[in-house]
Amino acid sequence: MLAYIIRRIFVLIPTLLGVSILVFLMLHLTPGDPAELLMGERASEEALQEIREHLGLNKPLYEQYGLFLKQLMQGDLGETIWTRQKVWIEVKQRFPATIELSIVALFISCFAGMILGIISATKQYSIFDYLSMLGALVGVSMPIFWLGLVFMLIFALNLGWLPMSGRLTVGVELETITNLYILDAIITRNWAALRDALWHIIMPAVTLSTIPTAIVARMTRSAMLEVLRQDYIKTAKAKGLSQFIVIFKHALRNALIPVVTTIGLQFGVLLGGAILTETIFAWPGVGKWMYDAVMQRDYMVIRSGTLFIATIFVLINLCVDVLYAVINPRISVK
């Protein structure tokens, strides 16, 4: 198993190199002078020259890329253009916020999606099945920025049940260790902060999870229907096992194989969707940061953000492959 994982990690290297090349070239493939792109059209010649010197834009491309890679290896992501701050500092702050949001959203979509899918499959063509699949269709089709605004209107503005935006109410003390607030609150046993953090995350997480929930539900339903037709399900029933064991032990484990793949891919969608959700709910994560960077044309930030999201996506896929081998004994890990 360990050998399999190590081998998979080695396969990641070319993928990540490819991503780094794309991200690096982003600045150079845009038409025009990169320095001008960065500084804007009305920048003075001295300012342009200065940024060229500063970022090494006057060197040959391969040398620039080599430098970029070298800095990456050292964990140096460069500086933001506008604040001249180390990008790394921002990433450390913002990345956990995005991860926290995505993980909570992923939990919601796995849980809700799988439950809906299982019930729909076992009660195929029932009212519940029709309603949940209709709901799934609506869920996939809903633009999340619109849904987020509707949630805000109802639950924050009209009903006042949930906070409008942000991660934590101003004034709530929380000692940050990992910057995942929920985890930090649990580690420091700060229950007031935990409650507050959960309160803040519900709305953005639910908004973010709608599309993946719908996709997971539909995938689980079709995978379960496929598996429930199999002969080994007949065998399991003929052995006198209870409905519960037949569904959760015999059917679900087989149905999970395609579902896990879907869930892994959905995590990537979540990270992408986080840009919209974070912007709406003023969630201080990578998504909001990248949105701001795009608006300010801060290429350095966009570059780091893209690189980070791509890396996470690739790592998630690695986890999916490993999980796959765990669930499906027919995949040889040798």
Add this chain to the structure above:
Amino acid sequence: MRHLLEVKDLEVKFALWFGELTAIDGISFTLDRGERLGIVGESGAGKSVTGFAIINLISKPGYISAGQILFEGQELNRLPEDEMRSIRGNRISMIFQDPMMTLNPVLTIGTQMIETVLAHENVSKSEAVDIALDKLKKVHIPSPEKRIHQYPHECSGGMRQRIVVAIALLTNPALIIADEPTTALDVTIQAEIMDLLLELCESEKMGLILITHDLGVVSQITEKVIVMYAGKIVESGATQSVVQDPKHPYTRGLLKAIPGIIPPGSRLYQIPGMMPNLTEIPQGCSFHPRCTISESICSTEVPALISKDQHHRMVACHMVK
């Protein structure tokens, strides 16, 4: 003496959007303890549905619309689901056709065996393991201690079918229903599995219902046979007398269709035509369009299943005297 299993006027229907289809049209038979019965017919004759009806596992939209299934004095088709479940896989075991498909690919053989024991018997897990090992030995599986940690895909087809048989034996059932147990296997493995079933039925005093299209296999294993066509019994009796002296033209056709050693170049025999679809069962005797000796009465009146000689032989045919 009471029969182990008594099926009386069983009728199974499938409720579809355009109406109901009758898959099993009033069949009756009995089976005593330790007795072996063959159910023979082409695909679509209703053999498998009969098997599933006995353990009340007909998949929707099928249902038992009439008749009785009495097993060890209990009326199975009226039992509540949880009581029925305690009989399934316990007193009555079922063996299915394709061992590649009937074992769950993601669970080890041990898991699939132990869960059956634990579902029916009040034993500890280690006792259940011992029972599983014992049954694997009974079906002649070498090194069962190793096998129970393996997954189905690590075993060959014949091995898997032995494992399926071992699972069926776990709770010492009184009756095994084997639905085409060897159809998916090589001829040599087929013979092995059949010998094994016969040996086990005799040593464990189990009743066996062997569902197959192969009269050859039936004649080697069973004592009684019923021949089904389009949901009805067309002929039944002691296996030897049916095989040696078939009365119904359909049975005769089936026997003729068993390939023997024939001169090269000559054609194999086949019954002309196809089993009718359930939606278009012919009037009168449902076999008459394919029958070589049919007369006008056959297309209007349904022949009754009546005794034609003194050896409990029953035949449903106007033309057999």
